[in-house]
Amino acid sequence: MENLTEGYPVVIEIPVAWGEMDAFQHINNIVYFRYFESARIAYFEKLNLMDMMNRTGIGPILASTSCKFRIPLKYPDKVLAGARVSCIEEDRFIMDYIVVSDKHKKIAAEGDGLIVAFNYSENRKTLMPEELRQRILDIEPKLPR
Numbered sequence: 001m002e003n004l005t006e007g008y009p010v011v012i013e014i015p016v017a018w019g020e021m022d023a024f025q026h027i028n029n030i031v032y033f034r035y036f037e038s039a040r041i042a043y044f045e046k047l048n049l050m051d052m053m054n055r056t057g058i059g060p061i062l063a064s065t066s067c068k069f070r071i072p073l074k075y076p077d078k079v080l081a082g083a084r085v086s087c088i089e090e091d092r093f094i095m096d097y098i099v100v101s102d103k104h105k106k107i108a109a110e111g112d113g114l115i116v117a118f119n120y121s122e123n124r125k126t127l128m129p130e131e132l133r134q135r136i137l138d139i140e141p142k143l144p145r
Contacts, residue, residue, distance in 0.1 A: 004100045004107055008082030009139045010043040016077040026072035032109045033067065036097040039083035040113065043095070047135045057121035058129055063092070067111040077103040085136050088143060091127050092116045093136065 005011045014035055022028040044050070044060065053059035073079065080100040087094040092114060099109040117128040137143055 039081040061118035
């Protein structure tokens with residue numbers, strides 16, 4: 001399974017819960033976005049982003065997100081949820097996600113999110129701080145400099 005998450009610097013394991021299944025006896029589509037969110041937050045923790053946000057008032061805000069469902073998941077299972085940054089611009093970056101089923105040894109879903117730099121003190125979009133850009137580049141060596 002690790003080869004399916006290769007290239008994702010942050011990967012977390014999440015157990016599939018019984019209560020995440022819907023009337024069609026598979027994991028409800030909204031749960032995949034929770035898996036993405038958990039991977040995104042783990043990525044932000046690796047960046048020590050809360051420290052920077054507390055000092056500057058600037059942090060990430062999710063502008064949009066999408067998901068491509070590959071295979072249905074069911075309980076019992078556990079998934080690996082990965083996150084990586086694939087593109088950085090002056091005021092935003094794109095984060096890619098992957099969800100891999102341990103039971104099936106396959107990709108269950110892939111997605112992405114557009115994350116914008118946001119000044120929470122002024123309630124507006126802003127340029128990405130160089131400190132944040134550098135922290136991302138430190139864990140994403142293949143990104144263009």
